[in-house]
Structures are given as structure tokens and as C-alpha cells.
Amino acid sequence: MSFGMIATWRMAYEALCHQYDALVVGETAGNVLEAAVKEVEDFANFISVGYGGLPNEAGTVQLDAAFMDGTTWEFGAVAALEDIANPITVARLLSKERFNSMRVGAGAREYALKKGFKAQNMLSPAAEALWQERIEKVSQAELTPYDGHDTIGMVVLDRQAGMVAGTSSSGLFMKENGRVGDSPLAGSGLYVDHEIGGATATGLGEDLTKGILSYETVRRMGQGMSPMEAAQSALHEFEVKLKRKYGKAGAMSLICLNPAGEWGIATNVEFTFVVADSDNPPKIYMAKPVSDTAGKVLIEEPSQAWLTDYLSNVNFRTE
């Protein structure tokens, strides 16, 4: 059977590499996804997910995550979760609950503590420094969203034809207390049906929440579109309509995967992603929108200069 995985952003690369062998030998999609997202959450130098994630305007890290099983349609999510290291694991645990499977704020934290998670400070020294710097800048200018939209989103297909989707994010940098983006929302942030495929989104949550793009991408695959066609037409049509109705559209990107292991992506900004399939271990790609093509993108390998620059920014060696 085909298998594969796709994830948003360059930051997913090491985690996908570490999980690829497990997928090859038949590990379940759920376990692979959870382990990979956890690794990204735990790495302090990724400043948009888990520990080390950028805080809200009050200096508190509030995390959003969701997990959906495409076979059983179990779904769990957390939003504005504080003090807990692995929101993806909390979301997956919640997906096993018949009731109360989406929990927010203090209630999400309460659930995690009850399940044995330890409360811990999620604000890394580096994230705190960036926050203090931003506070000073914001006092002079208007709040703008964090430059980038770096939710980790992932879809995994295993050898048993299982499919799952998951997301994890610290949300908009400098967001207000309790702000929730698209990441933990079924339909917007993620959606998966193992008979059709799965998708996740990343970008400006306030816009993505109106587009229901993960659901729409999966739905279009179900109508016979290729993953690439499904994601690109869904994003393009929504962006055109959003600009017409709302007057503007923020950054939005989508990844998707079908049960044959074929994948697709769509984006209206420069966007990196990582993909692996039965024949190819994880590889980093960069996508750029092509003007006047109704959503088509140029996909290429990032340049050595880009990769080197990325590594020096993320500074893997300092952890």
C-alpha cells in the first residue's frame, strides 16, 4: 500500500525524517503524526509552535492544536491552552472523548492536568526577548500580525490506508488574550476522510476561518480533482471572493494528500513544505504563487543559500 506524509513549513523536515522509517515499517498514521508534531513543538527555536512559541500581547504563550482521524472521524482540539508542553497530544486524547472533545482556555489546561500533564512555563527566554522587543515597537506603531504564519500542519497516510491530520500553533504573535485562529477548527484548519484525503491550512487565521478551506479541498478531491487542482482552485476561488466581499485577504497556504499518496499544495505567498511518499524520503520544497494563473504555484527546491540562511536563523546548535 502507498504511504506518505506532507507538512507545512521547513520546520517539519527533521521531524518527518525521524518518523519516515516508522511509516515505512507500518507504524500507524496517528502515532507518526503525533510524534512528528511533538518534536516540532518541543524544539525551542521554532518560534511559532509549542515550547518557544511566541506569546500573546500579555506575554503568555497560548497554544492551539487539533487532531482528526480520517477513518474513525474522531476529532479533538484545544485552543488558548497555557502551560502544557504538547497540545497535539492533548488534542489527540480529546479526540477519544464522545463529549467535550474541544476544550479552550482554563478548561483545556484543567483537562491536560487531569490527564497527567505537568504544568510548565512555555515561554522560552528567546521568545520573551522577541516579545519585549515587539512591545516597544508596538508602542510606536499599529499592531500587525507576526510576519509569517507558521502553524505546523500535517497529513499522514499509513500502509494500512489510515489517514490523519493534525495542527499545532502558538497563533498570531502579539495576539490578544484568548484569540483563536483556524488551526484548532475542523474544516478550516484541518480535515480528513481516509477514503478521500486530508488537508491542513496555515496563514492568517481570521481569513482562513471564513474559507473552510481544508474541508473544501478534501471535498474537491472527493469530486475527482487531483490534490493539486483541489487545493489551488479552492484557495484561489476563496481569495477572489474574500477580496471582493471583505476588501482584503491575508496570507494563506494549504497542503493536502490523498489515499494514493499523491499530494497538493496551494499558497498566495512564498511557502515551504516537506513531503515524503512510498518512493521518496522527506524533501523540502518551496512554493511561490504565479500571478494571473488562477492559483497555480511554482514548486522548486529551495536554494542552498536559502537553506543555509534558514539554518543559521533557527540556530539548531544553540539548543
Added chain:
Amino acid sequence: MSFGMIATWRMAYEALCHQYDALVVGETAGNVLEAAVKEVEDFANFISVGYGGLPNEAGTVQLDAAFMDGTTWEFGAVAALEDIANPITVARLLSKERFNSMRVGAGAREYALKKGFKAQNMLSPAAEALWQERIEKVSQAELTPYDGHDTIGMVVLDRQAGMVAGTSSSGLFMKENGRVGDSPLAGSGLYVDHEIGGATATGLGEDLTKGILSYETVRRMGQGMSPMEAAQSALHEFEVKLKRKYGKAGAMSLICLNPAGEWGIATNVEFTFVVADSDNPPKIYMAKPVSDTAGKVLIEEPSQAWLTDYLSNVNFRTE
């Protein structure tokens, strides 16, 4: 121009009657919807919305609401909001924000207080009594969701062809702290595009959240289906699939309206709703699913006995 309004449950009747004249003389859909939902929220004897809403297992009332403008695609939502009387108004205010337009938990409360809302106890004596009674029962048996699924959901079309959708709910009775259902979620709880139509859902939020049924109903209307056909086919196909994948499906109901003022409903349980259009003031209907008809429903006027029984239960005179 055609105009119309449709709302979930018998409880919407008086509020729709009070707003009908405003709609006739050209009031905007947004103002009509907000005023009507506020009236339902404020009435203490409706035990599933606003003041008097049933509390969570800790005895705290936590409210969910959302507002979407079908013309501008402004969207705002709150979840697990405590101590604030009119979540629909908070959601509508949030819909004007470019960023941070969905707020949950303490952050949602903080936003409302900043906007001038006064903190107040939302637990009515009657709701507290029901909660204490349930606590005793739950100590003997397993938690079950509250019998009924009484989110107020509403879609309004005004004479200027504006359309809005809104929801407000205290969620599952005895829910855990921070639990969020479908009501505040775009796509699941509500969706509206003034060129196509609007829809809202009510029922077991955990199931509705997986179905994205409000979005799907609107999408089907956009494909040329009548509102009735759109809602019923969407709900039926989702229910069949959910039972196959998840093994069970809870109560689910949908209302929808198109720009011609034509309406539709779908339900898998006995369900009352209220509807008005250019030619007819608000009227209460009852819908019942018909077995083996792929989602068809029988719609009739509720019996006098049912209406009398309802009024004596709600006990309008004691407020």
C-alpha cells in the same frame, strides 16, 4: 425585495414577532438578528441560551456565540464566555475586528469588559436548581448530554438583500470547563454568503463539528439546490457517513434561507423552528424526520396541546 427570517426552536417565536415589523420597514438584517437573539438570551426561562442558560459541571455558565455578515464576510465569535449578558453582541462587535475576531475563555470576557459590558452573574436561580438536581443524578449514573440541543440559530434576509447568520448557546448541560460545541464555529455552527444563502445548525456539537454542515448547506444552495434539498441532503449524507465511520450520530438540525426568502430545514429528531417571509409574519412549525426517505422531514404546525404544554413549561408569567 424579498425579506425573511428563520430561527431554530420554538423559543425564537416572540423575538421574531417583535422584530418582524422592523424588517418590514427596512431595518438591516444585522440589527434585526442581534435584537432578536438578545431577546432570547435575556429571557431567563430559556435554559439553553444567555441568562438562565444551564451551567457546566462546575456550576458556571459559559456561553458560545457567533455572528457572520453574508455581504462583508465579517465574522466574530466567542466561546466559553463567562459573566457577560449578551454573547451575540460581543460576537458582532468582534466581527468588526480585522484581527483577534474569535476570542475564548478569559480573553473573551476581557474583551467584553473592555468594550463596556458589565460583569454579571449569568446563573439564574432556576438554572442553579436544575444543576444541583443533575449533580445528584450524575453521581449515580454516567453523564449524558442535556436532553435537547437548543442553540438559538438565526438567518435573516433584509429588503436591501443583506443576509446575516448568528448563533448563541450555553452549550451542553453539565459540559466540562471550556468545552466548545459547533455554535461559535464558522462552517459548522453557521455560514452565510448573501449571494447564495445562510444556514445554522443545532444539535450535538461534537458531531456537528465534524460535519461542517452549515457551510455544506450553503454550498449546495450555490449549486442550484433548493434550501430544503440542500439542508436535507447535506444532513442525511453526513449522518450516514458518521454512523459508518464513528458508529453513532447525535441529534442534528439545520435551518437555511436563500436570497429569494425561500427556506429549508433538516433534522434527525423532532425539531421546532420559526419562520417569516415577505408575505407571512412569524409562524411556529414542527419538523419530524421520516424514516427511509434519505433525510426528508414532515413539517406541520404543532398541536394546540403541544403549544400549551410548552408555554406552561417555559412559564412566561413568572419572569
